[in-house]
Amino acid sequence: MNKNDLIIRVAGEGGEGIISTGDFITQACARAGLEVYTFKTFPAEIKGGYAMYQTRASAAPLFNQGDTFDILCAFNGEAYDLNRSRLRPGTAFVYDGPGGDFEPDVPEGVHAYAIPMTKTAKEMGSIKAKNMVALGALSQLFDIPEQPLREIIAAKFTKKGTTVLESNLNAFTRGRELAAALPKTDSWRMTAPAEKRDVVVLSGNDAIGLGALIAGLDFFAAYPITPATEIARYVARHLPKRGGTLIQAEDEIASLAQVLGASFAGKKAMTATSGPGLALMGEMLGMSFMSETPCVVVDVQRGGPSTGLPTKHEQSDLFMAIHGSHGDCGRIVLSVEGVSDCIALTVEAFNLAEKYQCPVLLLSDGSLAFSTQTVPYPEPADYPIVARKAWDGKGEYQRYVITDDYISPMAAPGTPGGMHIATGLEHDEIGQPNYTGANHEAMQAKRFRKLDGVVKDFAPVEVDGEGDAELGIIAWGSTIGVVREGIARLRAEGVSVKGFYPKLLWPMPVEQFEAFGATCGKVVVAEVNYLGQLAHFIRAETNLRPESYTICGGLPFTPAMIVSKVKEMLR
Amino acid sequence: MNKNDLIIRVAGEGGEGIISTGDFITQACARAGLEVYTFKTFPAEIKGGYAMYQTRASAAPLFNQGDTFDILCAFNGEAYDLNRSRLRPGTAFVYDGPGGDFEPDVPEGVHAYAIPMTKTAKEMGSIKAKNMVALGALSQLFDIPEQPLREIIAAKFTKKGTTVLESNLNAFTRGRELAAALPKTDSWRMTAPAEKRDVVVLSGNDAIGLGALIAGLDFFAAYPITPATEIARYVARHLPKRGGTLIQAEDEIASLAQVLGASFAGKKAMTATSGPGLALMGEMLGMSFMSETPCVVVDVQRGGPSTGLPTKHEQSDLFMAIHGSHGDCGRIVLSVEGVSDCIALTVEAFNLAEKYQCPVLLLSDGSLAFSTQTVPYPEPADYPIVARKAWDGKGEYQRYVITDDYISPMAAPGTPGGMHIATGLEHDEIGQPNYTGANHEAMQAKRFRKLDGVVKDFAPVEVDGEGDAELGIIAWGSTIGVVREGIARLRAEGVSVKGFYPKLLWPMPVEQFEAFGATCGKVVVAEVNYLGQLAHFIRAETNLRPESYTICGGLPFTPAMIVSKVKEMLR
Amino acid sequence: MNCAQTHLHKVELETKDYKTDAKPFWCPGCGDHGVLTGMYRALAEIGVDPNYLVNISGIGCSSRLPYFVRSYKMHTLHGRAGPVATGVQLARPDLAILVNGGDGDGFSIGGGHMPHLARKNINMTYVLMDNRVYGLTKGQVSPTSQRQMKAYTTPYGGVEEPLDPVLYMLTYGASFVAQTLATNVKMTAQLIKEGMEHRGFSFISVLSQCPTFNTIDDAKSFKGSSEELQDNHDVSDIDAAMHAVNMAHKNGKIPVGLLYRQERPTLDERMADLVKQAGGHPGYDLRKIIDLSRP
């Protein structure tokens, strides 16, 4: 039990303040200088239903949500029932009682603390303050930094007037008092580091919005969809400050169409969606590729197929991301591991789109979308920004001229003499329709060879470990963070294991995959989907024949699952 | 030069009667008992532009359009220019002259016949009869059966009145006379077999329409698109006779939506489209898979990506056909070799859809769409028809009950007690939304294991050749017919080569691919696309590492190309 | 107006017989509860046989309704309920088709399908549950949102003029167009009943408040601005119906009641005629068709 790495889960009925309680804990920890990594599940219903917010906090960097919680705070009986099986010896358990809607049957070895949350809140005049009582108790019991918490509570409620503010602070204090009166039997404590780093705390979705702003986003069009909508919310709030434009389109087809229009007009443009929306964009992505119009499309994956499990986690859109248009159609596909990537790779997505004049898809996922994490303060100037190749205005302009690097200069409307057509029809170098075989073969070659540069320029492949290993694990997206920790633990146990973490999924950095495979006895690909989608592409494009380790229960892997899978494979 | 296998190409300006001339030749040959296989290219323009119609006719079965023509009939200078490089020694060349718009510079060894088509037609009072003059000349020169030709001309023009009929027949006769006056220097002759078989002549598109009727099509919805629209035309003409329903939808999303509605209502339903339309159907195909609602979707592939080359041939939608929906999403993908398959596999597509309650995609292609071929009279009773598993009305109905074969019985509206919901949300056995991990994993397993039966039940894999071979060729779609002939020629030369012709592309009959590969020294996959799409799936799903032989010039392979590729690979 | 109603198989049932075991998942105070109650009542009053009723929806809070109605049903994709329902109806004209869904579902992503349901006069009843907001995705503007609405992605207020579903449907040629409020269960039930009895495409717009995400259009404000159509309103005059809506717009009012009704052939009827004309019947010998392709 590492007291420097604590996981607190707050659970109860949606609407009882579960999410804000978790947010307060998270913000306070971060303000105190701890690293945080949060994990949430929302009810499928709009109001009510089970909600859960888990904060992992540590002095050391964090890469995933952890195996399970150390501390559970249950606001109601449903929360207790759903989490009871995880109450192992040593776990601390704070619950609403007496006066709550349940009477727990506390398992042996669990440290239980009954805090009369509902009762106290009612006594204090507002049932709404229930979560503040709980927060006070948690703060007292586990040393969740009191001062930052008070500041954050104050900041949140000041706008609502002194009465509201006072009653919340009082409830918080009362919670601390109630907890102080109980004998502390467990040994869980938050310990904040002496030194504070300069960080921000962002969710995956907000970080993508921020990355886009840093990249120089001018135009954003989208249609709302869970779990991607927060990207639009972030952009809607901040893009106008930069003079940019956001439009909610009538559907996903229109949103990508608008993005292509804005891009043709010379602007950096993007959209964000989830699987069902991406499924509607296949034709327009083909138009982007064929007409060589840059665009960035974010897909925050959710449980599929079809409407599927809209609020659940899955990494199952890779097939469609790579193969989802008719004809031979190229694109660049990136995926993000965590919040820091959400910033950096969104910038990179724009750079690649502008440089290679093609669609760039950025895959995130449902769990990361809502996970808030501490990341070093993102200094805008630290991110390199790439502009599209511009026409120099000399000679006769040919929009699709075949150059050495197969990238043709672009001319935005208003450039004298740069008039041209962007077309989805097969065309010659000036854009005129041309269906001859020779032309089609030449232009397809141009469009694909252009992308050869991508792997060379940009192969942010990370190999975790050196030399040979008995087993290599390949992971993508937020699974990478879980594998990192699994590998660290296995290494600590002396297991010979390596990790391979690609962020560029298409075109595939084949050599690097193969080089990694060559150093590993066995290779396994861990991903959260049914069919083993990345494993498919690895088999098709490289000489590796990896084993596939997949789960699709709507939740991410845990480090413990990785550890046991590896041990099983090496047995 | 096999006189029993003759290729005649008629070429000129669209609107000059090129297509009808070709049709007359084709029909007459077929009526005389010859096998035919035609090949056409249309102008991109609506009126005018270069048009070409090639008829291959033979006493023996035909599988492709051939290498090049033996006889060229050029109606104008453009047709001559475009085909001049193919005028090899021995070729017969009939052209409009004197009085045409060009004066050919006939290559050495080519047998040229000048027929004053334009002049004669004008003299006879109607420039429209130009093609009849040409037809008469061709008939005389190459023994294209005169009697059937006269009958067919008569049948076509009778409705237009005696004057029109007479003038056409006269022009035909005049053409014969003009040709008879010329010295015949070549030795090309059509020789009709003594015995006539019972055949029909159909284009690929019409044959798909017919297959659907045989399968018991009740409902057809589509949105027009080249080169798939003729399927709708055929169905529109004949489905009402069977009491069925055809609707032109507002777009492809709606057409597939309507199909799913009709299927839910208990009817056999299908749509037909091409790549751009299929790209819009990804989300709805997911709905079909998730809700286990049968549907048949025909994709007549054309040159891509994007709007691409709408009238050109390509086999490049396989990626999207297999991977074009978000989430882990299954489907069955079939592809057709020729007209006979268009009938039989369309029936099979319905059988599979109904049996496995999932989307079935049938891939055809632009060249086959318009290729008319002789096929044995399709006796409707010879095609086995499969009905969906119906609920027996006993006990409480559970739409998604997990059975031994993972197929759940269906109940059509109106079945007492069979009320249920078809839903795209993840659901339990009765269809109620259920997002628990255990349920999602169980239901995904149900939907995918259900499809395990497909390969067993239906693996129409044909291996061409026995024992071991130095080289194996894998092909799909209409490329198969080309490979067949290539292999026959190679064998005749003593080359050790085999062919593998899958018609079920997904799920992949892995064992059969591997068994084939095990008997071949090398394996090559021939397909008309840029990226080698089937080769990708073979690499991903089987233990084979085939070489990829691709072309994408808008035209099919020729047997000669296969022959030379094999020789090159075996050098 | 009682023409042949072959699409309504009737039985004697009570309101409760149309309820399923699933508990409506909407927030307390959501107008959709009222729409559901009105629908139960309409079904019971007509006596629709649930075995011959197909209730179809897209995606949204409102689109969850079929789970709560005893019937055959399809919970389809966002915006696609209309064309799916078209397929069901044309394939099986003997079924009663009831579609319901939200303003975003019907007039944003699904907006391209609406004209064709109406002009083709597909024999179904479409109940729009208009809360002027995207409920399920937590509060973005919809095409019917008032311009000033500050919402999820419009923190500085909106910039677009809302559209009016009933004017659209009149223009599209819907053969029955009505509007009501979710809080007026009686009128809602009555209009849904009339809509279902109507042979042709009937459209009933129900203003259904979303207290959770739309605070500017609450039940009270809907009620306050609603205005019953005048007694002498001629429901057979399309020009009068459009005029009534245009005038209501001018006065900031929401017209409620039956706006328009027209008897004209449905698409399935016309198709049946076409089959007759082609001499069609399921037993038609396929060989006669195949014979046409002999050379």
Place this chain on the structure above:
Amino acid sequence: MNCAQTHLHKVELETKDYKTDAKPFWCPGCGDHGVLTGMYRALAEIGVDPNYLVNISGIGCSSRLPYFVRSYKMHTLHGRAGPVATGVQLARPDLAILVNGGDGDGFSIGGGHMPHLARKNINMTYVLMDNRVYGLTKGQVSPTSQRQMKAYTTPYGGVEEPLDPVLYMLTYGASFVAQTLATNVKMTAQLIKEGMEHRGFSFISVLSQCPTFNTIDDAKSFKGSSEELQDNHDVSDIDAAMHAVNMAHKNGKIPVGLLYRQERPTLDERMADLVKQAGGHPGYDLRKIIDLSRP
């Protein structure tokens, strides 16, 4: 009506200066030739700078038009010209946007986008080239085809009522709605000119015959049924405009001329206000935004 026309950069050019080297690919007698001529003339009369003109289309015979117009241009996907143009316009309000396309492109597959172009008042000119048939795919019925049309997939005649684009656009809130015939080049040029000068979404429906695939709506029949709007027609009254169209329907007539015009803010103007309100400018310090996420 001459409000600030920042979207029209002007130069002195002649009609021929708007022609490209590409030869129009339409059939002889196709109405689209007339539309193109009218468009050239309108452009020259205004003096639109081709470097600041973006001509956008979808897919169809009519959608080939941009290839023949000297300008920046996009030949997009079937039905998607409208939203693509929206992106261009909002990103660059300094450009003149001219969209054109067919009846199928605009009112079948693209029909879901039209309401939003109009109600959002996107500052562009949309020229519909309505031949009442699918030309490029060789003669299927379109949503504007007359019911009786026997065509490619309707060998026994059609079964659906056609829709009327101008009535739709009036309902959608287009701020400029007009109709003309391809054979009347003068009127076509004049209305396109006025439409382009109008600040807001202008819609010009041109009835453009397709002699190849639509024999029931030829140039003559279009002319025969067309009827100029009355001199006293009030172009500022939406109710009067709808009434005029409804009356024309009753009488089997096609109203030509300017039906409706309204001055109201365009979406880009409203968005500019919003940026102003947020204190926005391209130089706004990003760090101020990032600072908000410090714990």
